Amino acid sequence: VSIGTRDAPGRLARLLPALTWLRGYSRSDFSADAVAGLVTAFLQIPQAMAYAVLAGLPPQVGLYASVAAPAAYALFASSRALAVGPVAVAAVMVAQVLADPTVQAHGSMVGNALILALESGVILLVMAALRLGAIVNFFSHPMLTGFSMGAAIFILLTQVPPLLGIASIHPVTSQEIVASIYRQLGAIAPATLVLGASSFLLLVLAGGPLQTWLRKRSGKEWTLVLGRAGPLVVVALATIVVIILDLDHRHGVVTVGPIPAGLPNPDLGFLRLGSWLELLPSAALVALVNYVSGISIAKILANRRRQRINANEELAALGAANVVAAFTGGMPVAGSFSRTMVSFVAGARTQLSGIVASAAIWLTLLFFAPWFARLPNAALAAIIVVAVIPLIDISAIRTLWRYQASDAAVLLLTLASVLLLGMEAGLVTGLLVSLMAYIWRTSRPHMAVVGRIRGTEHFRNVLRYNVETWPTLALIRVDESLTFANIGVVEDFVMAHLAKHREIRHLVLVCSAVNHIDSSALEALERLVAGLHEAGVSVHLAEVKGPVLDALDRAGLPERMAPGRVFFRTSEAVAALTESPAQQPTAI
């Protein structure tokens, strides 16, 4: 047996992580997964339609994304629990992207949505190939919380028009939607309002009080599942009410309209749309958000079962799911928190539960699609509202404020940016602010003017020790690597010292704690050297570590420093730069 053949099963398992759980898959596993899958489907059918409408797309585009894409995810994922499909935050990002007139000029909303799904899938696959899974480490928790709170508030605002029966617009910022609602306050449709309000109340009842009551009687987590099946009940009841009272024809209640039965015929027309380049940056942001939110949910559940999440496998699996979604006529997909929890609590053991849910949705599309034609949009709006309200967690802000005010500021800035500038600009602003806050906290280098402890070769901070110094010589020690984030502080410190001691002719930077000098710091150092040379001060270096000196040599700094020199030890610098009798040591 050659090594290649012996390795094959391991390699295959690395390509298809599903093999690790399919091996040894039992009948009892299947019955658990099947039940959980069906329960999840109850929640997924209304949510998928609602999120498609939220994205500005026909409801079936959400259902299409729920059929084959979760199976593609299941094959490649390391998470056994994550339920993948249309999600609210990604849907509203898609809505904002598709609201751009220049994007719309290139083709239909659906076509552009498919391009977004395809591109974000390809981007995720490329990231997987480049092993960029660790990119999740750049997303701080307060930033993500602020982002999803902002998204949730924005989503709530977008659901006001369908709940009031007024015209919806495709807004990018919260100001736009508020202004539009305000202008139409006179045109509220009472029938729609009543239908939406009762759907909302029913959902709240099913989600909270009903569950509490059931849990008191049964004491089981299963009651959570019952609450989550509420949306399907609301969908059914609302449709029945519309049909019985003929609300759509008589009272102008807007319904989702006819949904074609079955999956769409493969139509690759969207590949010819001219908007693919314009959509690329948005696709990258959608991909990032979907990956980061999904892996957080996956980690929560993996920890609870002591399983491990492989970040690069998650990238690949989500990428495959989005590519498959595009080719089966579906919108971009991600891991859904609510459905993942429902599936987990309902006893799902592996990704097979997701495949069962997909099959149920496929059957629904085949046999029940016509039933949804007179489903009122107001009911879907109520489902969305109830789904996103939990994302708005005011107490989290208060807790955060008490723990670390700067992180609370990051959260609030991200939230405000999402509302005022839109999801994409808000996400980027949040990322920038949180990275800046991190750098701000870590970029105050410790520095000291040092002098020699009399009779020794030891140099110490002049503020703490009684050391000898020399009037024309400044010894400054920097206790950190020099980077763009701290070199400005170093430069200011040096210039402030030189401005106060105008007799100084030689400046020695003691680099004993410098492990690295980045290119920005190098540039600033050269500027300092050149400028001070003209001002009559030579800059020298001492105690430079080997690798740092090698790098400086490569950049040619030591030559350009002349007459400044690089000394091995600080004491050598002192000996060389204080030779003339006029510069004999003076104690301070």
Next chain:
Amino acid sequence: VSIGTRDAPGRLARLLPALTWLRGYSRSDFSADAVAGLVTAFLQIPQAMAYAVLAGLPPQVGLYASVAAPAAYALFASSRALAVGPVAVAAVMVAQVLADPTVQAHGSMVGNALILALESGVILLVMAALRLGAIVNFFSHPMLTGFSMGAAIFILLTQVPPLLGIASIHPVTSQEIVASIYRQLGAIAPATLVLGASSFLLLVLAGGPLQTWLRKRSGKEWTLVLGRAGPLVVVALATIVVIILDLDHRHGVVTVGPIPAGLPNPDLGFLRLGSWLELLPSAALVALVNYVSGISIAKILANRRRQRINANEELAALGAANVVAAFTGGMPVAGSFSRTMVSFVAGARTQLSGIVASAAIWLTLLFFAPWFARLPNAALAAIIVVAVIPLIDISAIRTLWRYQASDAAVLLLTLASVLLLGMEAGLVTGLLVSLMAYIWRTSRPHMAVVGRIRGTEHFRNVLRYNVETWPTLALIRVDESLTFANIGVVEDFVMAHLAKHREIRHLVLVCSAVNHIDSSALEALERLVAGLHEAGVSVHLAEVKGPVLDALDRAGLPERMAPGRVFFRTSEAVAALTESPAQQPTAI
């Protein structure tokens, strides 16, 4: 004399840094400043008109920005050398902002440009009040180089149409401008091409060979000034050629058209435009870029004269200059590298040189404005091309690549983003990429599984020392503060260890080197604790420093960790968690 009165001069000097150099200002200072100011004006008149046209504005808007705004800067600035006025990079940013159809719908190009100037000025003043001068430390050198190179290449592309005599568009990305040029290749106007090409050649000659020749003969830096006066000569010659040959009427050469004499009457109509909210994010970016580029130039020259730059004073001065620019009908202003160098080399000692230049431009507007009516746009385009070519420094990329490849990647990514996505998106992308590269380099925490050195209370890395360990207990030491940037790595390390040793029931995190736990790390820690609790593993902490423990107490972590505990020393944790006889020490 009360303390208030005694402090007054110092306070006033802090408010108006100009007082520090005005005190003791001599006649010889003035003659030096006056000469330098006049020489700078020679360069500034054509550049100001050219940059206004580059921004898509009438040429006088650049001249208006050169009259009162530099005086406002002079009053508040700590830099004595920086020459403020219209600059190329800010101009092209303004051009891209004004190209947005939704911005144009709100009013004239000029009106929106004034709003941009006013808003960026106010933003700078607010930043000065908040003492945010150190924000410059977030801008890495490779990012800034990539940004200005991308801007320069984009500016070159925008100048191709006026040089070829084809129609200009208002593009945001380089693809748009290249496509537009390609479509019009058949419509090149020969007269314009010849005029543009000869202007370009004359400028190159004046800038390079002529200077070298003069320097060889005189040996003085003054020759640099002569080269910089070239643009004014080109403006004069090109206008004369157009008039003599009647090129504008006979050969379709486009000229700048009539410029009204004098300053505009104060017209605050722009304050009523509805675009102020939409322009705010762009104004913030313009403000940032102008501040960061200006302070870099100011620092270069301050170092050469051993003067200090006060970052917050620079913010205030540039903010005041932009507010004044807006109210005198001018475009946004910033520090100009070329004019600052010309002024410095020409002997400028203080900001009074800038005020002299402003006076010269004011007189030009009063008496010579009609002379510019038949100045061809092609000559202005040639002036722009020659001004921005030095920004494209290919050798800088090569040097950087050799010094630090990751920084070269930051440069190239920023450059590509500016060209493909536009200046704003390019700037933000560059910022993100450079901050991420920094965090990537600094976020690999050192971690170790530790065990007890037999017979002592010392705990050391199991990989390096022969130590005792216990089968159901894992001791993991993290040698860095826990932040969002590294907590993912920590979590992965812990989960990998637990996945390999499935008999472990207690995990102790030894926090002896943890100085801070940020809110993201806290959140991840709670997720780890809760998840592992369900998986049958208790998480404990040991050797937590006082301030960290206080913060954790505030967040209520210790209670939520139960049955996990916080131990003072690692040895106490070992004693408490290995009490049962089944868990006696075993050596490895």
